[in-house]
Amino acid sequence: MPAEMISEETPSIQGQPAEGLTADVSATLRTSTVRADTSPARRIPLAFGDANIPAPSVLAKALATHTHMNAYGPVEGASTLRDAAAGYWTRRGLATDAESVLAGPGSKALLYALVLSIGGPIAIPQPSWISYAAQLRMIGTKPVSIPISDHDGGIPDPGTLATIATAARQMGTPLKAVIVTLPDNPTGTLASPETVEALCAVAREHEFTIVSDEIYRDLVHDPAQTFLSPSQLAPERTVVTTGLSKNLALGGWRIGIARFPNSEVGDALKANVLGIASEIWSCASTPVQEAAAYALSEPPEVTAYLDSARELHARVAQAVMAVFRSVGALTPLPAGAFYLYPDFEPLQAALWSARQIGTGSQLVDHLRQAHGIEVLPARVFGEHHDPLRLRVATSQLYGTTSEQRAEALNSSDPANLPWISDQLHCLERALRGLCES
Numbered sequence: 489m490p491a492e493m494i495s496e497e498t499p500s501i502q503g504q505p506a507e508g509l510t511a512d513v514s515a516t517l518r519t520s521t522v523r524a525d526t527s528p529a530r531r532i533p534l535a536f537g538d539a540n541i542p543a544p545s546v547l548a549k550a551l552a553t554h555t556h557m558n559a560y561g562p563v564e565g566a567s568t569l570r571d572a573a574a575g576y577w578t579r580r581g582l583a584t585d586a587e588s589v590l591a592g593p594g595s596k597a598l599l600y601a602l603v604l605s606i607g608g609p610i611a612i613p614q615p616s617w618i619s620y621a622a623q624l625r626m627i628g629t630k631p632v633s634i635p636i637s638d639h640d641g642g643i644p645d646p647g648t649l650a651t652i653a654t655a656a657r658q659m660g661t662p663l664k665a666v667i668v669t670l671p672d673n674p675t676g677t678l679a680s681p682e683t684v685e686a687l688c689a690v691a692r693e694h695e696f697t698i699v700s701d702e703i704y705r706d707l708v709h710d711p712a713q714t715f716l717s718p719s720q721l722a723p724e725r726t727v728v729t730t731g732l733s734k735n736l737a738l739g740g741w742r743i744g745i746a747r748f749p750n751s752e753v754g755d756a757l758k759a760n761v762l763g764i765a766s767e768i769w770s771c772a773s774t775p776v777q778e779a780a781a782y783a784l785s786e787p788p789e790v791t792a793y794l795d796s797a798r799e800l801h802a803r804v805a806q807a808v809m810a811v812f813r814s815v816g817a818l819t820p821l822p823a824g825a826f827y828l829y830p831d832f833e834p835l836q837a838a839l840w841s842a843r844q845i846g847t848g849s850q851l852v853d854h855l856r857q858a859h860g861i862e863v864l865p866a867r868v869f870g871e872h873h874d875p876l877r878l879r880v881a882t883s884q885l886y887g888t889t890s891e892q893r894a895e896a897l898n899s900s901d902p903a904n905l906p907w908i909s910d911q912l913h914c915l916e917r918a919l920r921g922l923c924e925s
């Protein structure tokens with residue numbers, strides 16, 4: 489075909505054939521599907537990161553009163569929700585105006601739109617939530633995985649981050665962003681204010697964006713513990729994302745929000761994410777946005793619910809931690825949410841001689857096949873060499889019926905409720921037997 493016949497309007501001739509994308513179902517979500525087909529009596533489900541408590545009844549009512557809102561809403565989110573989100577962040581020391589807020593169908597979708605807008609290279613902590621690495625691969629970039637320092641999960645070690653940022657710049661491929669998780673999934677820890685400060689200093693020096701995933705922020709177990717968001721120290725370059733899936737147990741409602749920096753970088757990113765939103769989800773569910781706006785205004789019922797949820801997560805996570813520690817697995821004290829990250833390295837020789845278990849994946853397979861215990865290997869969170877380490881989500885222990893879950897939420901001693909303590913005893917017996925031949 490003569491060149492002059494190829495016009496702008498013939499993209500199929502001009503463009504390269506597109507490569508198809510291969511994506512697997514995330515390992516954590518796969519465990520939620522297994523839950524539906526297996527008999528609960530035979531399982532101790534410790535894999536799926538759902539809050540597993542009933543939705544706050546005031547929010548169920550708020551949702552019900554808005555179901556008549558059937559038309560599409562604004563792409564950026566309803567003004568009621570954006571105003572309420574601005575108030576939520578402002579009350580947490582981050583002065584925010586509604587213009588800086590975008591809503592989406594879950595923070596996961598917003599995170600994807602963000603990384604798609606930013607492009608690679610993007611650094612993530614190692615270990616980190618499964619979907620960061622998966623989403624980066626989906627946009628065609630390899631995640632730059634940087635180990636965390638001890639007990640400071642969710643943030644790449646700032647010294648190593650600085651070294652890698654310098655090397656990346658020298659190679660002509662400067663880092664564009666880092667994603668951090670405060671508090672963290674999978675480790676359950678909360679990075680210290682010093683680490684957040686060091687992170688912000690590196691980001692400023694190397695001029696990259698910080699994406700701060702704060703979806704577990706309201707579930708820091710000790711409300712007196714200092715929570716420092718990078719957006720307080722590097723406001724010009726930090727995007728904060730959060731949602732209602734974890735704190736208010738509304739994962740199935742699919743609602744998330746992002747707070748963009750008030751800067752040139754922030755405006756450009758926000759405009760791009762808005763464009764992506766308009767082409768992919770159009771708007772978040774309008775009735776859900778209205779219920780979320782009410783939740784983010786933090787009426788007393790929501791605050792009381794949150795206090796109970798935080799207490800439940802803390803007590804059960806600590807009871808499970810005690811079981812793992814009692815058999816010799818190194819298990820950091822959880823600071824937030826419902827995750828533990830026990831390390832069986834000290835039991836390496838014993839595990840090998842008793843059961844020829846040498847990797848985290850083998851340990852996971854053995855626990856599932858021999859005892860019906862479902863956990864995930866650290867490998868799926870980006871750890872190299874399949875270490876003898878597990879990610880344990882403790883919230884599925886709360887019960888299998890709405891009554892059990894509601895009772896757990898309202899109990900002052902949930903670990904001693906019969907259905908929870910039974911599972912804790914089974915877990916302990918199984919772990920004790922691991923090293924016995």
Ligand SMILES: Cc1ncc(COP(=O)(O)O)c(C=O)c1O
Pocket residue numbers: 537593594595596597617669673701703730731732733739742743744
């Ligand atoms: C660290 C982290 N960020 C984001 C999400 C996704 O949350 P959402 O339900 O808002 O998409 C999860 C869910 O497991 C998570 O663990």
